[in-house]
Amino acid sequence: MITSLAIKNYALIEDIRVDFNEGLTIITGETGAGKSILLGALALVLGKRADIGSVKDASKKCVIEGCFSIKNYGLQNVFDENDLDYDPLTIIRREILPGGKSRAFVNDTPVALTQLQALAPHLVDVHSQHETLEVVSENFQMEVIDALAGNAELLKSYQAHFADFKTISEKLSAVKLQKENALKELDYNAFLYNELQQANLKKLDQQELEETFETLNNAEAIQEALSNANKLLDEDQIGSLQTAKEARLVLGRIKEFSKTFDDFWQRLNSAIIEIEDISTEMANSAEKIEADPERLFQVNEQLQTLYKLQQKHSVSTVLELIEIEAQLEEKVNTTLGLDEQIENLEKEKRRLRETTLKIASELHSKRTEAIPVLKKKLEDTLFPLGLPNAQFQFELSASEDFKTNGTDTLQLLFTANKGLAFGPLKKVASGGEMSRIMLAIKAVLAEYKKLPTIVFDEIDTGVSGEIANKMAAILHQMSKTMQLLSITHLPQIAAKGDHHIKVYKEDSNDLTSTHLKILGEEERIVEIAQMLGGKNVSEAAIANAKELLN
Structure with missing residues (x-):
C-alpha cells in the first residue's frame, strides 16, 4: 500500500505531503482544484515519462516521492528480476531537473525508467472511466479467470516448461541454420x-x-x-x-x-x-x-x-x-555430427511440447469450470449497479499454439439489454457500462487475489441515486481487504470512506496553488453537505450528510 506522497514544485503544487492509510480513502474537490495533478504526480512515481512543462518553477528541481509498504506483497522476486534493491518499506523518487532531465530512484538507487515501469503494476492500479483498455484486453480477462480458477501454480509450471520449449526451439533453429551454412x-x-x-x-x-x-x-x-x-x-x-x-x-x-x-x-x-x-x-x-x-x-x-x-x-x-x-x-x-545433435534436440522439443500441452490442457479445464462462476458473480454485481439485464458470454477455445498463458483463445461477449445480440465488449459497452464492468471485475478479483492499491478516478461518473449507494457499498467492501483511493463527486461514495482528503486551490500574492487537507469528522460533514447542496450549506444538507456518514 502507498503510505505517503510528497510533491514539490509540480504543476500548481509548491510543496505538500499527504499520508495514506488502509481501507477506503476518499479524495474530493471542486473541478479544477487539482485532483488530476495529484494523479499526475503519482503517475510520475509509477514510471510515466516526465515533461518539463509540468514543473511549477522551471528554474528549480521538481521532486515527487512515494513511500510504499510492501511486506505482504511477496515482491522479492519482482525486485530481483528487475535488478532492484528490495526493502519492505520501498521509496520511489522522481526528479525533474531545471534542464528537463529526469531521474528515478528506488530505495535511493538510480534506476532506468523501464525498471520502474516493470515494478509499478505491482504497487498501484490507476483506473478512470476513460482508461478501459485493460478490461477489453484478452490477457487481462484470462488473468481474471485464472484468479477464480486458482491457476497460479499451474501457470508457473506452464510458463517454466514453455520457456524451456522456446529455448530448445531456438537452439534447434540455430543448429539447423548452422548445418545449412x-x-x-x-x-x-x-x-x-x-x-x-x-x-x-x-x-x-x-x-x-x-x-x-x-x-x-x-x-x-x-x-x-x-x-x-x-x-x-x-x-x-x-x-x-x-x-x-x-x-x-x-x-x-x-x-x-x-x-x-x-x-x-x-x-x-x-x-x-x-x-x-x-x-x-x-x-x-x-x-x-x-x-x-x-x-x-x-x-x-x-x-x-x-x-x-x-x-x-x-x-x-x-x-x-x-x-x-x-x-x-x-x-x-x-x-557430420550436426545430424545427431539435431535429432536429440528434436526429441527433447517433442517431449517438452507434449508436457507443455498437457499443462495447457489442465489450465483449459480449470478455466472452463471457473467461467460459469465468474459469469454469475459479474452479472450479480452489475445488477444493483443499474445493469439488471447485463449478460456475458465467455468463448474459450484451445489450440496447439503456445502463448504466455497457455494455448487458449478467449473472446468476451456482452449485452446490457434483453433481446439484443451479444457483441465484443469493446464494441457494445458504453463508457459508463465499461466503468461499472471494471468495478465489478475488480470487486470479484479482490475475493481471490491480493491486489495492489487501486485508485478509481471518477469511476462513478454518470451514476446517482440508489446505484451510487450500491457502488459505494462495493467500494467499501473491497477496501476491507485492500487499500482503495477514490476520487469522486458523489456524496454517497464520499460518505463510505474511512479517510477523506480534500483538494482545493488558494490564491496568494497573485499565484494560485493547490493544497490538500485531511478532513476531520465535522469537516467531512460540511464537505459532504456541500457536495449535496452547493456552497451555501442548508440545515437539510447537514442533516443529510450526517445521515450518509452514519
Missing part, C-alpha cells in the same frame, strides 16, 4: 582436408626433403667436388694431408725439448686425424652419391605438393599445415 562449405572443407591428409604431412621433413632434392639434382657436381677435395687433401706428394704428416714428423724430433713444441705437435696431430676423417667421409659420400632420376622425381613431386599447399593456405611450415589439417578435420566432423 556448414553444408555449403562441407565439400570444400572436405576437399581441403583430404588434400592435406593425402600429403601425409606428419611423416614429412621439409628440410630433409629439400637437402635430398639438392643432392640428387646435383649428384655429378657433388661427386666431382668431393673427389677433387679429397685429392687436394690426400694425393701423394702434393696433398695437404701428406704435407701435414711431414710437418708432424719434423716436429716429432723437437717435441721433447719443451711443452710448447709438444703442444704444436699435439695440435697438428689432431688436425691430421680430423683431415683423415674428412677425407675418408668425403670418399665414402662420393661413393654413395649416385644419379637416381626416379628418386629425384619422387622427392621433387613431394616438395612441389608441399609448396603448393603452403601457398594455398598462406603458411610457410609443415607444422602450420598440420594445424590447418586438424582444424579442417574438426569442421568436417562437426558438420
